[in-house]
Amino acid sequence: MIPQDHTPLIIRGARVIDPASGRDEAKADIFIKDGVFVEKLSASEQASARVVDAKNLILAPGFIDLNCRLGEPGRSARETFRTGTQAAAIGGFTTVVTMPDSLPAADSVGTIQLIRELSQRDATVRVLPAGTLTKSHEGKALAPLGSLQKAGVVAVTDTTSGVQNNEIMRRALEYATMFNLVVLDHCQDSSMTENAQMHEGAWSLRLGLRGWPRAAEEIVVSSDCVLAGLTKARIHLQHLSSGGSAEIVRRAKATKASVTAEVSALHLLLTDAALANYDTRLKLNPPLREESDRLALIAALVDGTIDAICSDHSPCTSTEKDCEFDLAPFGAASLETAFAAAYEAIVVAGHADIKLLIARLTTGPAKALGLNAGTLRHGEPADFVLINPEANWKFTAEKKLSKSGNNPLTGRTFKAQIHSTFVGGRCICQDGKIA
Amino acid sequence: MVLTFVRANGKNRMAQQLTWTKKDLTGIEGLSRAEIEFLFSQADQFLPALAPGKGLDLMRGRTVVNLFLEPSTRTCTAFEISAKKLGAEVVSINTTASSLVKGETLRDTAMNIRAMGVDAIVMRHSSAGAARYLGEALDISVINAGDGAHEHPTQALLDAFTLKQRFGKVEGLKVTILGDILFSRVARSNILCLSKLGAQVTLAGPATLVPASLAEAFPQVRIVHDLKTALSDADAVMLLRIQHERQTTTHFPSLNEYTSQFGINASRAAWMKPNAIIMHPGPINRGVEVDSDVADGPRSVILEQVRNGVAVRMAVLHLCTGCINR
Secondary structure, X not given: OOOOOOOOEEEEEEEEEEOOOOEEEEEEEEEEEOOEEEOOOOHHHHHHOEEEXXXXXXXXXXXXXXXXXXXXXXXXXOOOHHHHHHHHHHOOEEEEEEOOOOOOOOOOHHHHHHHHHHHHHHOOOEEEEEEOOEHHHOOOOEOOHHHHHHHOOOEEEOHHHOOOOHHHHHHHHHHHHOOOOEEEEOOOOHHHOOOOOEEOOHHHHHHOOOEEOHHHHHHHHHHHHHHHHHHOOOEEEOOOOOHHXXXXXXXXXXXXXXXXXXXXXXXXXXXXXXHOOOOHHHOOOOOOOOHHHHHHHHHHHHHOOXXXXXXXXXXXXXXXXXXXXXXXXXXXXXXXXXXXXXHHHHHHOXXXXXXXXXXXXXXXXXXXXXXXXXXXXXXXXXXXXXXXXXXXXXXXXXXXXXXXXXXOOOOOEEOOEEEEEEEOOEEEEEOOEEO | OEEEEEEEEOOEEEEEEEEOOOOOEXXXXXXXXXXXXXXXHHHHHHHHXXXXXXXXXXOOOOEEEEEEOOOOOHHHHXXXXXXXXXXXXXXXXXXXXXXXXXXXXXXXXXXXXXXOOOOEEEEEEOOOOHHHHHHHHOOOEEXXXXXXXXXXXXXXXXXXXXXXXXXXXXXXXXXXXXXXXXXXXXXXXXXXXXXXXXXXXXXXXXXXXXXXXXXXHOOOOEEEOOHHHHXXXXXXXXXOXXXXXXXXXXXXXXXXXXXXXXXXXXXXXXXXXXXXXXXXXXXXXXXXXXXXXXXXXXOEOHXXXXXXXXXXXXXXXXXXXXXXXX
């Protein structure tokens, strides 16, 4: 439950960055009343207002994550709505879109209602469910997209199952256009990735692990771009991992195809070389690829080919990952570190400034899904973050709020940190702790 | 454990002291050339103990568990005999008897074995990296007897030991590894071991099983898809078993097609240099990768490899279990 805070709030002296309006002010005061941004407060409101000194901090809209899993329903050993949304808040995310591959899958109105109830009861940030595109994300029969949308889904996707049949994908996209529902697609031709464990390249050959070629992703990225042209449906390509995929999207966007794309923070930061010690926490779907891919993804993010950075938070218990590499499930926990990791990869490395990074965490994802979020505009809900760009902090297992045990960046030191996160004008967390 | 050995070093013979510090042998990757040569000098000393009626008691009172989670006859038996020749007790666990089929994790299985007072676990596993995982989980010795398509270090050691025995040294030899490189742990360990010892390695076979990208992974190797080129300048040709159980049907059309392109028969063996040898890690598919008259002919050192395998594994068990302070 996200209660409203009626006490007026003044955030004083932060550098204010709002990509939606192009605003970047070195020092400004931000006013909040009844949970929304306001232009100013009356004298009496100012007198009673709570004042937050935000000197040396950056104030930005709360981040939007288009790709995460919160364990429930069905996998509460991995994560719960409470722990998952607390992790999101710590990481600066105030709106998260949950993937529908829960148990049961989010392919019916009843399950969406359950997710909304869990969210009402336990969530500290805004949870927007995605529904499946086909029943049980099996890629065979269409899910009831119209009813799912009425029940509250903001997008539909078969997530990591992907839709392997082009005819079904085409009809699903066509059907989704009726509801102007964005289809999120995980691009993987499964026929090319049987038993694949990591990126196919020099490292997979050295480690003796079955390779997952770039082509398995690029083929589906290509077919999605073609089908977007055919059906006029809106397709959002999930967590791209290959430089070739980015190039295909760049060309499709040049022809005004209705496609958008995202990349995970881990793919911006790491490569397949990080798997040299068989760290199962880095067994990801899609896999970490080579340095040339990483740099191409960063370039695509900077030039706008890729619209959004996602966490791709896929919590697992540490026991699930404590096994032979072949047997470990895919995915990493990352909500708490996604922003810090992306900041390292983009800003610290000098590829772009923090304004661009914030845009790809706010306006980028908001536009991709048509969400009314990710801005400091007056009258909008006061979802925002304060960022300390010089925190130099270490993410440790003791600090983590996520229930999962598979954040591969545990023990790593980062420059920037989320100082505090506000949802609806209420402080959710501060200095790495839930408020 | 500190053992000394003497290595010829240019003009001066210089005594070097090498301390074996590795409780595990999970791959060739972590071994230095000095360690490999030290291990060979140890294996040399164990050769006389292979004679019938001979044996040593260096590991008396110790227990070795062979945990073979993938079928194996040769390697499992060789390890068992190696341990017994050193005076150790051996228990062999095979896949079907394993509790892993009941859903127990590898860590739990290994912790249980360890709790029973075992000194070393020799493991074969279908997953790459499994031996390393176990070595990190346990404080007793873990010897890799093959982990997926990753490494099979004792096979590479016995192969290089056999080459050294035949040619006096490995440095400068040209060795061709022929067959299914992509799925072969033997190939990976041999590429690393032979390169460390100064041999030049050529990889040969069908393009699907010897992809060009191997040159990225192992820049020191040469890749050829033409059999005559692969054979004609080699001092040794290592044939790999064509492993039906690992290959999906997409990697080559049929066994007949493989044999017609890459099988070694007498007329192809004639392309080789006069004193060049043929090696095979076994088990041989006679008539597939090699014809019987070649496998049993004068070039073949296959049975020497098997015999050396016992001495090399004795050295591995002795050194790895010996380095643990107790």
